[in-house]
Amino acid sequence: MTQQQVFRIHQDDDGHRAGVEAVAIVQPTQGEVLVRVSASGVNYKDALAGTGKGKVIKRFPITGGIDAAGIVEQSEHPCWKPGDAVIATGFGMAFDHDGGYAETLCVPGDWLAPTPQGLDPRQAMILGTAGFTAGLAVHRLLVNGQHPGLGPILVTGASGGVGSIAINILAKLDFEVVAVSNKQALHDWLTQLGASRIIGRDELPGGDRPLEKAVWGGAVDNVGGAMLAQITRTLAPNGNIASIGLAGGTALETTVMPFILRGIGLLGCNSVDVPFPLRADLWRRLATDWRPSDLDALVSDQVDLDGLPAVFERMLAGKTHGRILVMPA
Incomplete structure (x- = not known):
């Protein structure tokens, strides 16, 4: 054999x-x-x-x-x-x-x-699971009413595969993208991908009240834990968070107040078992209008x-x- x-x-x-x-x-x-x-x-x-x-x-x-x-x-x-x-x-x-x-x-x-037409196997894996997950996050945000007028989109874990591709897609859709990264050496690279601003983790608006000043129109969160909880408190009314990662922990210590009083949405993104019609459509989008300009x-x-x-x-x-x-x- x-x-x-x-x-x-x-x-x-x-x-x-x-x-x-x-x-x-x-x-x-x-x-x-x-x-x-x-x-x-x-x-x-x-x-x-x-x-x-x-x-x-x-x-x-x-x-x-x-x-x-x-x-x-x-x-x-x-x-x-x-x-x-x-x-x-x-x-x-x-x-x-x-x-x-x-x-x-x-x-x-x-x-x-x-x-899809326009991608060879190598290009498809430059996107890979990370790109597919980023595409799913953007899809869920848009379906739930996210639009540039709500304010800047925060992307945590910005230098990772999901974060970097999400930045590029969101920038192509005319969102103002703010990347969270402590890797100073990668700031120029993140800017080239489409980030309008890069901030460190310690620059995130803080506070532990149930609701803090609304700063972000929405977010793609690759970290979870305390960082995700912090974002819920600082999201603008009707904004959404696409929740993807849990490197920062699985616990979420927040209250229902941002969800009720500001109407925010917390959208879990599970890319493992996406049904075929949506799976095929997301890959089509990643090969066409959402395709990164420089794979x-x-x-x-x-x-x-x-x-x-x-x-x-x-x-x-x-x-x-x-x-x-x-x-x-």
Whole structure:
């Protein structure tokens, strides 16, 4: 049986270990598709899984990588045929099903989205799960009535994959975008992406009253915890927060007053199991009117499977920015 190189994660009596190893290529059964992987990406969840520092995997051993793009090689699903360009993100990938850090990926065909015209697999993974999540956040904000007239949009975790792409999309939609980042060296880069202003975390308007002075029209929050609570108190009437990340903690200590007296919306963004029609439409938007003007400007590094452990450690230490591409072969 043909072998392939994958980034495999183990957790057993010997503890956590992860690295490149050879495994058999899985053949698709009914409803499944075998994809030849062209590119993948590194996301925060991948770093947690690959280092064992986060309990984000349901079964072991497992091949890492929560996203991938490539070309269909074999198909047992009626919607896909060999040669189709496809994108796989979310669902059970690298959670309870082998993921995209491999030369091939065998997944249910229902998990795939077509790579839209205008994106090749590498470009699709420059966006990847981060870009898809940013697009979902923008979609949820717009559906809930967010518009530039409400005031500036705050983007926390601005130098990460989701934050940097969200900045670019929102700027294209004529929002005034204020980025939160303590990384002084990246301020010019964030400005180039579309941020009109960059502030440090300690510059956020403070106070612990249930309602503080309204400063922000809306927000895309990649941090959670105390920072998210602080934003709820300083959001303008009828503004919205797209809540994505929880690196700052899972607890939310706030009151109902901003939601009732100012009518703000807290919109959770789960990109894992977005239904197909919306999934395909978001990718179409990311390839057209929401497409970043310079995709390569979002890329800070490119590695092969052997380079993943070092990247994971850098990411968890806050020493990465933008998107990191993974080219499996």
